[in-house]
Amino acid sequence: MYLATKQLTKQFGGLHAVNEVDFTVEKGKINAIIGPNGAGKSTFFNLISGVHKPSSGQVIFKNVDISNLPSNKIAKLGVARTFQTTNLFEKSTVFENVIVGHRLRTNSNLFDAIFRTKRLQQEEERSKEKALEVLDFVGLTKSAERVVANISQEEKKRVAFALALATNPEIVFLDEPTAGVNPDETEELSSLIVKMKERGITVCLIEHKMQMIMEMADKIMVLNYGKKIAEGTPNEINNNEQVIEAYLGRSASA
Amino acid sequence: MPKKFEKYIVIFFIVLAIIFPLITQNDYYIHIMTLAFIWSIAVYGLNLLAGYTGYLSLAHAGFFAIGAYAVGLLTVKIEMGFWVAFILAPIITAVIGFFIGIISLRTKEHYFAIYTLCVGYVIYLIIDKWDSLTEGVRGLMGIPAPANIGPISFTTPLSQYYLVLAILLLVIFIIYRIINSLVGRTFIAIRNSEPLALSLGISTIKNKLLSFVLSTFFAGLAGALYASFVRFLGPDIASTAITFDLLMYLIVGGIGTLFGPIVGTTLIVWISQNLQFLQDYRMLIFGPLLTILIIFAPRGIMGIIGDWKVKSSEKKRNKEAQKSQSELKKEA
Numbered sequence: 094m095y096l097a098t099k100q101l102t103k104q105f106g107g108l109h110a111v112n113e114v115d116f117t118v119e120k121g122k123i124n125a126i127i128g129p130n131g132a133g134k135s136t137f138f139n140l141i142s143g144v145h146k147p148s149s150g151q152v153i154f155k156n157v158d159i160s161n162l163p164s165n166k167i168a169k170l171g172v173a174r175t176f177q178t179t180n181l182f183e184k185s186t187v188f189e190n191v192i193v194g195h196r197l198r199t200n201s202n203l204f205d206a207i208f209r210t211k212r213l214q215q216e217e218e219r220s221k222e223k224a225l226e227v228l229d230f231v232g233l234t235k236s237a238e239r240v241v242a243n244i245s246q247e248e249k250k251r252v253a254f255a256l257a258l259a260t261n262p263e264i265v266f267l268d269e270p271t272a273g274v275n276p277d278e279t280e281e282l283s284s285l286i287v288k289m290k291e292r293g294i295t296v297c298l299i300e301h302k303m304q305m306i307m308e309m310a311d312k313i314m315v316l317n318y319g320k321k322i323a324e325g326t327p328n329e330i331n332n333n334e335q336v337i338e339a340y341l342g343r344s345a346s347a
Numbered sequence: 348m349p350k351k352f353e354k355y356i357v358i359f360f361i362v363l364a365i366i367f368p369l370i371t372q373n374d375y376y377i378h379i380m381t382l383a384f385i386w387s388i389a390v391y392g393l394n395l396l397a398g399y400t401g402y403l404s405l406a407h408a409g410f411f412a413i414g415a416y417a418v419g420l421l422t423v424k425i426e427m428g429f430w431v432a433f434i435l436a437p438i439i440t441a442v443i444g445f446f447i448g449i450i451s452l453r454t455k456e457h458y459f460a461i462y463t464l465c466v467g468y469v470i471y472l473i474i475d476k477w478d479s480l481t482e483g484v485r486g487l488m489g490i491p492a493p494a495n496i497g498p499i500s501f502t503t504p505l506s507q508y509y510l511v512l513a514i515l516l517l518v519i520f521i522i523y524r525i526i527n528s529l530v531g532r533t534f535i536a537i538r539n540s541e542p543l544a545l546s547l548g549i550s551t552i553k554n555k556l557l558s559f560v561l562s563t564f565f566a567g568l569a570g571a572l573y574a575s576f577v578r579f580l581g582p583d584i585a586s587t588a589i590t591f592d593l594l595m596y597l598i599v600g601g602i603g604t605l606f607g608p609i610v611g612t613t614l615i616v617w618i619s620q621n622l623q624f625l626q627d628y629r630m631l632i633f634g635p636l637l638t639i640l641i642i643f644a645p646r647g648i649m650g651i652i653g654d655w656k657v658k659s660s661e662k663k664r665n666k667e668a669q670k671s672q673s674e675l676k677k678e679a
Contacts, residue, residue, distance in 0.1 A: 142546060143545075144542065144545075163545070164542075164545035164546055165545050165546075165547075165548045165549055165550050165551070166548075168545070168546055168547060168548030169548045173546070173547075174546050176540075176542065176543065176546070179540075179543065180539045180540035180543060181539060182535055182538075182539050184653065184654075184657065185535075189532075192529075192532055193529070193532040193533060193535070193536045193547065193549075194547055196529055196532065196533055196536070196547065196548070196549055197547060197548025197549065199529055201528065201529050201530065202530065203525070203530055203557060203561075205528070205530075206524055206525050206528035206529070206530040206531070207521055207524050207525065208524075209524060209528075213528060213529065216529060217528070217529060220529065238664075239661070239664070240657050240660075240661065242657075243661060256543075256547060257546075257547075259547075260547055260548055
């Protein structure tokens with residue numbers, strides 16, 4: 094078992110945003126989480142990445158209980174994530190923005206900064222190399238020196254991917270990676286996600302675009318009102334009565 | 348704009364600052380300039396926290412006063428040697444800043460600003476009311492000028508000017524090193540988005556506290572210089588009016604820019620000197636000017652220059668892209 098949730102529950106007051114969800118992420122695969130609006134998908138992500146603490150239940154990553162670790166510690170274990178909207182430093186270049194992504198793998202402190210020690214110089218060099226490497230991976234080498242304020246929405250999504258990848262993750266959680274981009278760009282971003290998987294990075298994503306999910310996901314979990322209503326391959330999900338009902342409502346003939 | 352050119356501009360201003368007293372030969376102008384430099388050291392501290400880390404502290408005059416009173420009390424009441432007191436003062440300020448930071452950084456955004464505003468006022472009240480220690484409204488008198496270092500004495504305005512200038516340059520250099528390092532990038536990441544910074548494995552609590560403590564350290568250092576330069580302290584230096592003066596210097600110069608604090612502070616100090624004859628009516632000019640500046644240049648004077656630089660480099664990029672495209676066409 095690679096990453097799994099056990100009876101994971103999050104209550105906001107009386108509302109069960111996530112309700113006793115058991116889910117396992119398959120290593121080296123693309124895992125997708127789908128569900129209608131308000132189904133608890135983002136909350137589920139936030140529980141795994143440590144933004145919220147679960148009300149009950151556990152998150153297990155490589156046999157370690159990470160349920161109560163803060164986000165930054167979880168990131169250090171190799172779990173990266175992106176957000177639906179990414180706040181970058183608009184006045185600075187793409188390259189400059191991505192350098193900090195490798196910060197968690199460095200140890201330089203204030204003393205190193207003021208005296209520009211060898212350690213700082215080496216670590217800065219390494220962070221910059223890492224930034225160039227991930228920018229190359231996401232296809233932004235040409236835009237590296239451009240100011241973030243002047244790049245497109247789709248390019249900003251790529252920068253967000255690059256930042257997550259700069260942390261040297263084993264697994265990435267992508268929260269609606271193609272929200273707000275056009276169909277052509279969606280296709281390019283999905284091929285990038287497939288490329289991540291080919292690199293050996295486990296992917297877990299939330300998405301609304303069904304066609305895209307059905308094409309690329311190896312495994313899908315469906316949430317509705319915080320509960321898991323189905324889990325399986327795209328084919329199984331496609332033919333699942335409960336899923337069809339959740340999305341389209343009960344059919345008259347049934 | 349090429350990097351080399353920027354370097355020359357910086358060198359030009361440093362040389363200008365060094366020969367300034369020789370040009371004016373006027374002790375009053377030297378006095379004003381020394382004060383402006385002292386204030387800008389405090390503004391540099393504020394800039395690190397408010398500009399680069401995104402936490403607007405309104406207790407800054409309080410920490411400035413703590414640094415000033417530390418020098419004053421240590422030299423006058425305990426009769427400690429000047430330089431020992433001078434070095435202890437920013438450290439004492441930073442230690443107090445550490446404990447206040449732990450508590451105040453539990454809040455964010457507006458709540459942080461309001462909380463620190465209250466902290467600043469409490470510091471003011473303590474200085475104002477604790478007569479037996481601080482002499483309260485009577486003020487603390489008889490603070491010695493900086494003691495001689497070997498043959499160098501700091502009794503004339505000229506020598507004090509150079510002492511303050513040297514410390515200011517050192518402060519700017521340290522800030523430059525910090526913000527251009529991984530540590531500075533970490534602060535900027537927190538300013539952009541705390542959830543994102545956390546997801547990148549950055550301990551936001553630790554880094555915010557570091558920025559807060561550094562910011563109070565520089566405020567304390569400025570306060571210590573102020574005490575030894577003015578040699579009289581009243582509780583007014585801890586007042587919120589001073590905090591907002593510092594904030595105004597920062598906003599006019601350019602919040603979150605390396606040279607914003609020094610540009611904003613010297614500019615406003617000089618303008619308000621030249622408008623002395625208007626007395627309190629000068630606020631009638633300042634108010635609208637500041638409003639216009641915030642509407643049209645929210646990142647201050649250095650912000651405008653920064654934007655202009657970005658635009659010109661983008662233009663150059665586009666031109667080069669066109670050029671290479673047309674060359675490709677020619678070859679085809």
